[in-house]
Amino acid sequence: MDEMTQKLISDYLPMSEQSFLLLLCLTEPRHGYGIMQMVLEQSRGRVSLGPSTVYTILYKMEQDGLIEVVKEVDRRKVYSITYAGRQVLQAEADRVTELARYAHQVLAQNSTAVTLL
Amino acid sequence: MDEMTQKLISDYLPMSEQSFLLLLCLTEPRHGYGIMQMVLEQSRGRVSLGPSTVYTILYKMEQDGLIEVVKEVDRRKVYSITYAGRQVLQAEADRVTELARYAHQVLAQNSTAVTLL
DNA sequence: ACAAGTATATCGCTTGGTGATATATTGGAT
DNA sequence: ATCCAATATATCACCAAGCGATATACTTGT
Numbered sequence: 001m002d003e004m005t006q007k008l009i010s011d012y013l014p015m016s017e018q019s020f021l022l023l024l025c026l027t028e029p030r031h032g033y034g035i036m037q038m039v040l041e042q043s044r045g046r047v048s049l050g051p052s053t054v055y056t057i058l059y060k061m062e063q064d065g066l067i068e069v070v071k072e073v074d075r076r077k078v079y080s081i082t083y084a085g086r087q088v089l090q091a092e093a094d095r096v097t098e099l100a101r102y103a104h105q106v107l108a109q110n111s112t113a114v115t116l117l
Numbered sequence: 118m119d120e121m122t123q124k125l126i127s128d129y130l131p132m133s134e135q136s137f138l139l140l141l142c143l144t145e146p147r148h149g150y151g152i153m154q155m156v157l158e159q160s161r162g163r164v165s166l167g168p169s170t171v172y173t174i175l176y177k178m179e180q181d182g183l184i185e186v187v188k189e190v191d192r193r194k195v196y197s198i199t200y201a202g203r204q205v206l207q208a209e210a211d212r213v214t215e216l217a218r219y220a221h222q223v224l225a226q227n228s229t230a231v232t233l234l
Numbered sequence: 235a236c237a238a239g240t241a242t243a244t245c246g247c248t249t250g251g252t253g254a255t256a257t258a259t260t261g262g263a264t
Numbered sequence: 265a266t267c268c269a270a271t272a273t274a275t276c277a278c279c280a281a282g283c284g285a286t287a288t289a290c291t292t293g294t
């Protein structure tokens with residue numbers, strides 16, 4: 001792990017749910033509009049990314065080398081995650097997993113207090 | 118689940134890591150300064166909440182009824198989570214857990230691509 | 235011809251986290 | 265006795281991020 005990637009990780013973490021889902025989408029090549037549909041669908045309507053959100057994030061992540069344009073046909077700009085992006089994504093996935101594990105642990109300890117109220 | 122609580126949940130979710138860890142801390146009574154130490158310690162130095170962050174969040178969460186002051190001695194204001202707060206906390210824990218599960222699933226499908234690079 | 239869907243882009247607002255700063259008290263070290 | 269660090273809470277102002285609103289333009293079906 002080079003320090004360049006290390007900097008990206010510390011700059012991007014913790015990541016918003018929006019950015020995280022977007023980056024997860026780009027483990028397969030997709031264009032902006034496709035991401036909007038994908039996220040809406042996969043989250044069963046819970047998370048809705050508007051165009052301003054998607055294109056703002058896409059621009060920033062491309063600048064930072066987390067994603068790249070792999071194809072450009074008609075008006076479609078097809079993005080895909082880079083190797084650096086994958087490492088950031090993995091780091092964020094690890095963080096979220098750890099957070100969930102910790103929360104579960106704390107809530108399990110205090111579960112009696114809930115049911116007794 | 119009354120609609121009052123439902124509104125709190127949709128207003129607060131998704132929650133920042135800061136707010137989430139703070140709320141998790143208050144499953145046991147603690148004062149602001151104690152929360153700062155607790156989070157720093159439990160996250161092994163990764164997450165550091167400054168005073169402005171802690172007291173800002175405490176104020177807002179008390180206003181919204183997620184937490185309450187249970188004791189006030191000297192300069193210490195001891196807070197604890199309310200029943201409504203617990204439901205918000207549980208909802209956020211569920212969201213994070215689901216997010217981690219989804220991320221794991223997506224990354225497992227594409228794991229070969231990483232190792233081959 | 236028109237409406238709806240596809241596709242990208244930008245502006246400006248609001249909110250939230252946070253560094254900086256202020257204030258006051260307490261405990262330990264010199 | 266004095267001084268510094270730690271404890272404890274509070275406020276202000278800045279910046280970044282998400283996002284609603286809006287604009288533009290092409291395509292497809294009716």
